[in-house]
Amino acid sequence: MESPVLMFKALGDPTRARIFEFLCSNCCPVALDDLGDVRPVQGVTVGAVCCHVTGSEQFSSTVSFHLKELRLAGLINAEKNGKFMVCSVRREAIQVMRDYLQAQSDAVLGTCVEAQSLDPIGGKK
Amino acid sequence: MESPVLMFKALGDPTRARIFEFLCSNCCPVALDDLGDVRPVQGVTVGAVCCHVTGSEQFSSTVSFHLKELRLAGLINAEKNGKFMVCSVRREAIQVMRDYLQAQSDAVLGTCVEAQSLDPIGGKK
DNA sequence: ACTACATATCGAGATATCTAGATATATAGT
DNA sequence: ACTATATATCTAGATATCTCGATATGTAGT
Numbered sequence: 001m002e003s004p005v006l007m008f009k010a011l012g013d014p015t016r017a018r019i020f021e022f023l024c025s026n027c028c029p030v031a032l033d034d035l036g037d038v039r040p041v042q043g044v045t046v047g048a049v050c051c052h053v054t055g056s057e058q059f060s061s062t063v064s065f066h067l068k069e070l071r072l073a074g075l076i077n078a079e080k081n082g083k084f085m086v087c088s089v090r091r092e093a094i095q096v097m098r099d100y101l102q103a104q105s106d107a108v109l110g111t112c113v114e115a116q117s118l119d120p121i122g123g124k125k
Numbered sequence: 126m127e128s129p130v131l132m133f134k135a136l137g138d139p140t141r142a143r144i145f146e147f148l149c150s151n152c153c154p155v156a157l158d159d160l161g162d163v164r165p166v167q168g169v170t171v172g173a174v175c176c177h178v179t180g181s182e183q184f185s186s187t188v189s190f191h192l193k194e195l196r197l198a199g200l201i202n203a204e205k206n207g208k209f210m211v212c213s214v215r216r217e218a219i220q221v222m223r224d225y226l227q228a229q230s231d232a233v234l235g236t237c238v239e240a241q242s243l244d245p246i247g248g249k250k
Numbered sequence: 251a252c253t254a255c256a257t258a259t260c261g262a263g264a265t266a267t268c269t270a271g272a273t274a275t276a277t278a279g280t
Numbered sequence: 281a282c283t284a285t286a287t288a289t290c291t292a293g294a295t296a297t298c299t300c301g302a303t304a305t306g307t308a309g310t
Binding site: 251252253254255256257258259260261262263264265266267268269270271272273274275276277278279280 | 281282283284285286287288289290291292293294295296297298299300301302303304305306307308309310
Binding site: 014020024026094095102110 | 130133135136137138139145146150152216219220222223226227229230232233236
């Protein structure tokens with residue numbers, strides 16, 4: 001579990017990547033309640049995801065399928081809130097992937113005689 | 126091109142991930158030449174990858190297929206060196222993926238009212 | 251030119267994935 | 281209880297992916 005490779009596989013589908021990016025940008029939006037007060041919202045409903053992905057107000061079983069894949073890969077959380085299912089990004093998952101890539105990057109530098117004398121790409125200069 | 130999502134897709138296959146990790150750890154190994162001198166090697170031959178993945182000395186068309194996928198995704202380089210094809214990791218690709226994840230991570234923190242008060246996971250404390 | 255070797259490409263079967271419609275479940279409001 | 285709404289699951293067809301054996305290409309050595 002918590003396998004970065006499975007996470008990459010899940011993120012490797014364009015539809016799922018769109019969903020993931022949408023959740024990253026909207027997982028904890030604020031909304032106005034009926035009193036007009038600003039209230040934090042815990043995540044995004046499946047309906048909102050469907051709307052964003054398909055452009056229609058209709059529920060999409062395809063989106064539901066992809067949300068499940070993202071959940072099984074550990075990339076997102078989904079918990080029921082009354083009638084709604086609310087999705088949010090698992091920040092730990094992002095970190096797992098970043099750690100993996102960091103480790104691979106370090107491995108390259110560690111074994112590359114030549115690379116060690118190169119600038120670390122994107123690193124502080 | 127240089128799409129992190131395509132890179133994730135390529136890395137999302139366990140066989141390819143193994144190959145990629147192997148290349149990260151061995152893309153610029155040193156070797157002894159016939160005079161016994163230490164010489165840097167530019168990368169890893171396809172044969173060496175096959176050997177690592179399948180455990181046999183035989184060439185594997187499956188490995189060849191996966192190497193092509195990794196190349197098409199931009200994750201590795203492959204150039205001919207005489208009779209051999211020599212593979213190496215594209216460090217820029219690792220950076221593209223890391224940047225993408227960084228951006229998503231930042232997006233989460235940016236929109237999450239709650240998350241902003243949380244410790245950054247894995248960040249400096 | 252011939253041979254051995256390293257690798258690529260092709261072709262086909264097995265399996266997995268994606269999509270979308272149909273049906274099922276669960277919850278809130280009446 | 282009934283109804284509408286939100287979402288999940290099932291099913292099946294279309295497509296993509298993975299694997300592996302067979303064949304092809306290109307290079308080095310004789």
